[in-house]
Amino acid sequence: MDLAFTPEEQQFREDIRAWVAQALPKEISDKVHNAQRLTREDMQAWAKILGKKGWLGYGWPSQFGGPGWNAVQKHLFEEELAMAGAPRIVPFGPVMVAPVIMAFGNKAQQERFLPGIASGEVWWSQGYSEPGSGSDLASVRTKAERQGDKYIVNGQKTWTTLGQYGEWMFNLVRTSSEGKPQTGISFLLIDMKSPGVSVRPIKLLDGECEVNDVFFDNVEVPVENLIGEENKGWTYAKHLLSHERTNIADVNRAKRELERLKRIAQAEGVYEDQRFRDQIALLEIDVVALEMLVLRVLSAEKSGKNSLDIAGLLKIKGSEIQQRYTELMMLAAGPYSLPFIFEAMEAGWQGDQSATGVLQGFPGGVVGNASLAPNYFNFRKTTIYGGSNEVQRNIVAQTVLG
Structure with a gap:
């Protein structure tokens, strides 16, 4: 290696x-x-x-x-x-649905959808989770009934990230209730401008509406928007989830945010606190270990060997690291970890109340710590989405440990 x-x-x-x-x-x-x-x-x-x-x-x-x-x-x-x-990069188009269309879509679907994804012109959203169906996606209830050359879709998706911007949405829908739950799921592409589609933003603790409820009320979807075969969507969903969970690990962002944590700690005067610096050191060790794991996978792929199926493991460690660096940033800034007040940010003053006013070391200089508490709240989600870490540990135990 x-x-x-x-x-x-x-x-x-x-x-x-x-x-x-x-x-x-x-x-x-x-x-x-x-x-x-x-x-x-x-x-x-x-x-x-x-x-x-x-x-x-x-x-x-x-x-x-x-x-x-x-x-x-x-x-x-x-x-x-x-x-x-x-x-x-917003992953839903280029990183998630595009590989599914390439692997399982027909030529007409590839020619129709891939160019808009590649150019960045078309914004895609993901329709997986439902109320009561998150980590257990096999229990999805959004129903698609075939009527001639179209499906009639009814149901609800939730936690749809940036769904308020979505133009197209890839969905897991139930097309059969016979047999095992996984066997009755299909993979359907839905135009979000279709009559009967409505989006309701969900306001989170950080004040943002990053996620949404999406409702389908007798939405007509052409049969030509079905990817692959009817009732085979579970297979396509697993293909996509491997991309999502690897993407969540995001070791490169962790490296960038680790450096930001150090700058904040130095600016706020806590970097010389040995106990606090120990926490930064422990985090850095984990970031390096995660990077080494990623590089091991890359080395195996480059040499033509089959790498371990460790997307779930990458997701577990990456998401926990993200939570830790957001927490340490907020602890470093203490009372200066202000919430987002959009009007204040737009006026250019929020963040000037930190101990040093402006942190040094960023390109061009930056404002202070205004976003730290909102980021801490927002990143509580990372160990849940993409399949909760508890479920991922079970998967890793079965597929990797045997």
């Missing part, structure tokens, strides 16, 4: 770094470095920049218009974007 990057891979990293430095708008990277609110326009502007370069679908094979990068190149690309302060 070789965890060192080759000279060619190092050059690839340098090329990516140079392009991102030139292409990434500074006003967007400043927001990311300070964990400030990103608007839909911010996220989609960056997606379109990547799309124009042909890199929004950076994990796609060349036959579908992607760059055809190997696993190591994809990792280096993700790392350079994260460290530069690029917004996280």
